[in-house]
Amino acid sequence: MSILSRWVLKVGWAFVLLMMSGVQGCSQEQTEPRGGTETGVAGESVPANLKEGEQKFVAHCSRCHGVGGRGTQQGPPLVHKIYEPNHHADAAFYNAAANGVRAHHWEFGNMPKIEGVTPSDIEQIVQYVRWLQRQAGIF
Ligand code: HEC
Numbered sequence: 722m723s724i725l726s727r728w729v730l731k732v733g734w735a736f737v738l739l740m741m742s743g744v745q746g747c748s749q750e751q752t753e754p755r756g757g758t759e760t761g762v763a764g765e766s767v768p769a770n771l772k773e774g775e776q777k778f779v780a781h782c783s784r785c786h787g788v789g790g791r792g793t794q795q796g797p798p799l800v801h802k803i804y805e806p807n808h809h810a811d812a813a814f815y816n817a818a819a820n821g822v823r824a825h826h827w828e829f830g831n832m833p834k835i836e837g838v839t840p841s842d843i844e845q846i847v848q849y850v851r852w853l854q855r856q857a858g859i860f
Pocket residue numbers: 778781782783784785786795796797809813814817818822823824825826827828829830831832833835838846
């Protein structure tokens with residue numbers, strides 16, 4: 722084999738390897754948004770039947786519990802394993818809104834009772850929060 726053809730072979734292999742790694746990089750970029758941590762953030766991915774719940778959550782709860790239930794300086798994330806259905810059943814949500822919550826899990830202080838939310842608002846909010854929790858793999 723001549724030096725030239727060896728060189729062509731080497732460059733050829735380098736090219737093939739480059740292509741393969743290029744293809745891999747591409748497919749990773751495509752799958753990341755679907756499996757990544759952004760799932761469950763307010764946006765297109767929220768199912769149509771949960772949009773109203775999302776809006777009500779944003780209107781009444783997210784100033785403390787954060788966009789997508791991820792928490793703020795004022796309140797804990799509801800997308801958290803301590804708020805999964807076995808630990809905090811749906812009733813905890815109705816109670817929290819109607820009566821407020823005495824601080825016991827965190828250091829944020831008490832949750833005040835939330836004026837202007839009806840039980841049917843809470844029903845929709847709970848469905849939205851449960852969906853967020855499922856998206857995050859909490860239950
Ligand atoms: C002014 C801030 C604030 C707002 C607004 C707020 N929360 Fe909270 N919430 C808190 C804090 C702080 C806690 C944590 C208390 C603790 O330490 O356990 C909490 C706890 C909770 C809990 C857990 C209750 C329990 O039994 O431990 C639920 C459920 C909840 N909030 C739901 C809601 C919902 C639903 C809304 C909107 C309708 C809402 N919160 C609005 C601050 C807030």
